[in-house]
Amino acid sequence: MRILGTAALALNRIWATKIRSLLTMLGVVIGVAAIVALTSIVDGASQGINKSLATLGTNQLNITAMAADSLTEQDANALADLDNVSVMFVQAQNQGTIATRESRVNARLVGVSSQYFEAVKPEIALGSYLSSSSFAATSKDVVFGADAANDLGITKEMLGTSVKLNGQDFRLVGVLDDQAGFGTSGRVYVTIDSARKLFSQYPYVSSIVIQANTPEQVDTLQIQADVLLRERYGLGSETTARYTITNQASLIAAVGTITATLGLLLTGIAAISLLVGGIGIMNIMLVSVRERTREIGVRRAIGAKQSNILTQFLIEAIVLSLAGGVVGLILGEIAAFFLAVLGDWVFSIRLDTVLLVLGFSLLVGVVFGVWPARQAAKLEPIDALRFE
């Protein structure tokens, strides 16, 4: 019999026992849908993390104070004088409240020095960055991050009007399109001088960021910065809790490693769930071979070869598994789409996921279909015909 004829027999059987076929597929459907949805979550999450890390630039070093009085503006100036430093800025941050006439929410108040915007280059949604005039000692200007603007319902018309930070009047000059938020409250940016008036004690800073001229210089700069700070505070070479230096490039690499590990983990879970799905198919196929022993006997008697029987049952298992894969893929992509909408990341159907998932389903069908199919093919015609 030609292969198409055999395939028709397999499809005919699957169709004749629809409910059972659907239930048989279910394991693979769920496995595949889970893989697709989980992969898209990992993808989306790392997309978000990488985006917010990338906005900070890869040749930057972040020196974070471990206590409120750990680092000062003088430290920052000393660091700025190191070789190969192109940009330096400081940040002082604290929790506080922001309010319009209508509403009031918690926010993270961030005081930044003048080079902040030039170094970070956040995207601007409305208005402008803090300008050089904002940095004049008496000015009280504020730029909102996207989340803070959302929280307060800031509109274009409100630019230039007054908002309250910890009860003090500030003039809203811009809104960023930074989307950095991962459960943190919104951030608003003021000059470091304003921060001193709001919450921060001179000369202390929360963090110092220095940027090397080129990415290759970052590692050396990190060592130099560490040596410098140890000297200034007379610290030994053992680790201290005064500050930590993080390197954006290594952070991105670390995130990459975490994502890869997560991906591997998911592949493992996927493999297990597909395995379970495959065993389900094998189980039903074995039952099916038993139930259809007589049919197999009759087919052998009217001229079916062992290979015909083998192919018929194998195709049946493969079709069940592959159909399960396709259904799972569709359900998984639908789930991924809604997750993307909820998590606010870009939804995309990845060709490699599609191929991988379909390839796996095919493989599962072959691997778990072969044994039942061989059992069917190996039946002796006379025994099969006598079978009750």
Add this chain to the structure above:
Amino acid sequence: MADEVVRLDKVRRDYLVGDQITTALGGVDLVIERGEFVAIVGPSGSGKSTMMNLIGCLDRPSSGSVLIAGDSTNDLSDNKLTELRSRAIGFVFQQFQLLPNTTAIENVMAPLLYQGIGTKAAKKSATQMLTQLGLGDRLNFDRNRLSGGQQQRVAIARALVTSPDIVLADEPTGALDSKTGAAVIELLKELHREGRTIVLITHDLEIAASAPRRVFLRDGLVERDERGVS
């Protein structure tokens, strides 16, 4: 020279169940020539079905040899044996054994498709065969919608459609009422008149008596081999 379709030479078939050996056939010699109508008769357990399985290339003898249309089945691989069966034998079973979820015409097409014949040609032959057996209006009925007699006629059509050298019918009337059974026997006799070789297994002595040749089996041996009207 007579045209031998079946030759059994000292055919033995022993079954091993546990450590118990049952001899189903204990050395049988039998020759069936083309165009014969042979009834094989005997009490239950006498070896009739075993003999049919051997003639039908579903089974191989423990010793001795089975020749079908001149070919020995002894040394054939499973594949070759299947090819020989597909070409030379048509089966009719007591329980009809139509395929499940399959229409009458699909049942009759199946042996042709297994021979590698294309769907279109198979459909044409199957339609012809079924029409010839009076089932032209039942082509797309599956077995649940056919009476026992109709099912057995579909089975006969399925056995005939490949134009086999021999049609083997094992108790073809066993599951039918006497009237329908008689019609099936009449059909087989008509096929015999058209020149087909028919081997009919039965324990109905009346049916057997109407056959031109009767082979009586007892305890796995040929007890009598009669020809002519009894």
